[in-house]
Amino acid sequence: MRKANIFVIILLAVAGISLVCGCKSHKKVVVSAQPEFVADEMWQLTTMRGKEVLFLEGQKPIMIQINPEAGTFSGNSGCNRYNGTIKIEGNNRITLSDFNGTKKACPDDFHKMENTYIQLLRHCNNYQLDAYSLKLMQDEKVLLMFEKIEE
Numbered sequence: 001m002r003k004a005n006i007f008v009i010i011l012l013a014v015a016g017i018s019l020v021c022g023c024k025s026h027k028k029v030v031v032s033a034q035p036e037f038v039a040d041e042m043w044q045l046t047t048m049r050g051k052e053v054l055f056l057e058g059q060k061p062i063m064i065q066i067n068p069e070a071g072t073f074s075g076n077s078g079c080n081r082y083n084g085t086i087k088i089e090g091n092n093r094i095t096l097s098d099f100n101g102t103k104k105a106c107p108d109d110f111h112k113m114e115n116t117y118i119q120l121l122r123h124c125n126n127y128q129l130d131a132y133s134l135k136l137m138q139d140e141k142v143l144l145m146f147e148k149i150e151e
Contacts, residue, residue, distance in 0.1 A: 035129045037088065039067040043134050043146035048120060050142065059110050062117055064134075064146060077114040079106035092127050094136075120144055 045053050045062035055061055055078070064075040066086060073096065074083035082101035088094055099122065106114075120143040124136040136144040 035131060037066045037068045037129065039065075039069055041065065042149040044149050045117065045144060046147050047145040048116060048143070053113075056107075056109055056113075058107075059113070062113075063149070064121075077101065077117055079110040079114050080104050082118065092129075094125060094127050096121060096124055117144070 043064050043066075045064075047053060053062065059078050060076050062076060062078045064073055066073045068086075068088055071085055071087065072083060073086045074081070076082075080102040082099065084096055084100060085098040086094060086096050099118065101118075121136065123138045124143055126137040126139055128135040128137065128142075132148050134146040134148070135142045136146075
């Protein structure tokens with residue numbers, strides 16, 4: 001009798017495992033090898049044209065935030081806030097346009113860095129993105145490099 005019970009238990013276990021393992025999911029799994037922009041991620045500028053950015057005393061860090069769903073970008077350029085529209089295309093191509101910004105009175109050195117940053121940003125047409133860094137480029141030349149700010 002005990003052998004019969006053990007046999008039935010084993011048979012039920014094998015049938016259960018076969019039933020569970022034999023089922024196929026009809027859900028599609030999308031795997032992205034390329035990281036994508038996330039709307040609430042903030043990026044801080046670390047280099048311009050390959051040179052480390054050293055912010056001046058009292059100057060706010062230069063930041064960018066890209067919202068792919070809304071097709072916009074915004075940030076702080078060291079003195080003023082700025083924003084515009086962004087089009088993200090295949091092959092890491094981007095188009096930044098419709099630049100707007102505030103016009104606060106700030107020290108000349110702040111404005112020099114800010115103007116250089118905005119001019120370089122206007123020339124960007126390509127990007128490289130990974131989990132912790134963002135490179136904005138003109139073709140293959142890195143113009144601006146950012147690191148992700150962890151909150």
